[in-house]
Amino acid sequence: MEDGSPKAWLMLAVGTDRQHGGNDGYDDDPDVHYSWDDTVANARTVAVGDRIVLWDKDAVIGASLIEEIETGHAEKILYRCPQCNKADIKRRKRESPQFRCYPCSDTFDVAATRVERVETFRSRHDANWIDLGRCLDGQTLRGLCVSPKSQLSMRLLRWDAFADALGSAGSGRSAVFLEEASRWAQSRPGGHRHARVRVRVGQRGFRERLLATLGPVCAFTGPGPVAVLEAAHLYSYAAVGQHHDDGGLLLRRDVHRLFDQGDIAVDPRTLTISLRNELARYPGYAPLQGQPLATKLDRGHVGWIEKHWRQHRSDPL
Template sequence: MAEGSPKAWLMLAVGTDRQHGGNDGYDDDPDAHYSWDHTVANARAVAVGDRIVLWDKKAVIGASVIQGIETGWAEKILYRCRHCGGANIKRRRQEAPRFRCTPCDRTFEEALTRVERVETFRSRHDANWLDLGRCLDGDTLRALCVSPRSQHSMRPLRWDAFGKALDQAGRARDTARLSEATAWAQSLPGGHRQARVRVRVGQSGFRRRLLAALGPVCAFTGSSPAAALEAAHLYSYATLGQHHDDGGLLLRRDLHRLFDRGDIAVDPATLTISLRSDLLTYPSYAPLQGKPLATKLESGHRSWIQKHWEQHRLTPLTAGIP
């Protein structure tokens, strides 16, 4: 591969089941972002403009081009074998004891733990995401890697060979789209950038708790597939750095982003949805204006909604009115 040309990576994405070095896993959302830290092999080799293919060990999930990488710092709990001190241990879902150490083949119920400060990385790749419909199986993907026997979560991929495999699977159009996306991403400023917000450690757990408490319901539009919902903070996570269960609602991804920007807000006096005037020109959003929430609010929710309103609506009596 020529110096400076984009690289290609096969990345394992199985949510909190993706363990590395005996930790609690990573917060992944395959069609939007991928997370890792400096303890992972190839951590600092991944760059903006690189092509990525995500899989779950059994089949391909999708592919994209990295449009940005946010970096930060976080603390994570590392687990070690009680017998040899090694980090290559796995939790067992149904068997006891709970842990098995690969190097020494010992099992144990409680692991040794320590907290380590790690540099964190999160790719952003939603702009060019392609769902590949599990068209290639795990064995095929392994064979397409530079080192087919690699066990790393992020391993170099032979991109040309991957493209040919997609063509043979009847996905030639996707190959062309990924080539166009690569050219687009190459025009972006390269490298990593320091995140403006704190990495949202525990975000996946926060979402799970909201789903358990509120059900698969978008607070603005009603019943929705759980896969389409995100955990939206009603406050600035960057400021507080904590997940408050009464400070979150479930929202569709597009509505979440508009809410974070203040383009959509909730009038604390009426608990109805308020749109900024420019959104009223869009047929898919205009019907939300003045609509009551689809989720029952607790007192804590109302307090955070008031703060969000004060932050984003300096003239609340005219907000959302053309």
């Protein structure tokens, strides 16, 4: 792997059970963001444009491409063994005393603590997220790492070997992943950067509610596989900061990106699809011009659609 080239990572995502150095864990939302700090090995090596595969020790959860890394600072409580002062301790769920220290084998109920200022990192990867439906088990994933015996939360993954294993798994999700992965290879943004974007906490629940209400239907192109449908906000989530169920529709992944850019919109006067002129030369999109939506809209949807139109189209209502 050449220096500076995109890397691939297997990242452990098990919420507050993911501990490092006896800390309180991390607030992961696997299909939206992944959090870590500079106490974790490889903290500053992960970069925008890298591929990530998330798992929960037992099986793969999904994969994505890192769009952005939000950095900051926080105060963090670190727990240590009161006997040997090592940080390699774990809380025990069913046994007492509560803690066990692996270096010295001591067990105890009260850990020594200290507060440390750490640099924090949080990936944003929801736009490219692909749910892989637990199609590869944990043992297989470990074997696909550069260092199969590694115990790190973020470990380098042999990307080509991972793609081959998914191909052998033969699931529909695998096929979608392999197609998307070829697109990811086309470009790579670079580096960490400070960002002032809102992390989309709750995006998974938002999508699940839309699927339950609207069914597996892209609002612009009609019924489609669940794996390629995304929960699209009809407004700027970064500005509003919360999910409104009447402000969301399910959109196919490519259509979602075009909608966010305003290349595809809904004319609020006719509630029909409006394409920018440059899209008319693409046969996959041209037939959408002037068509009604495949999803029934309520009054709330229409209100958000009007705001989206005013934001991206210059002609007045």
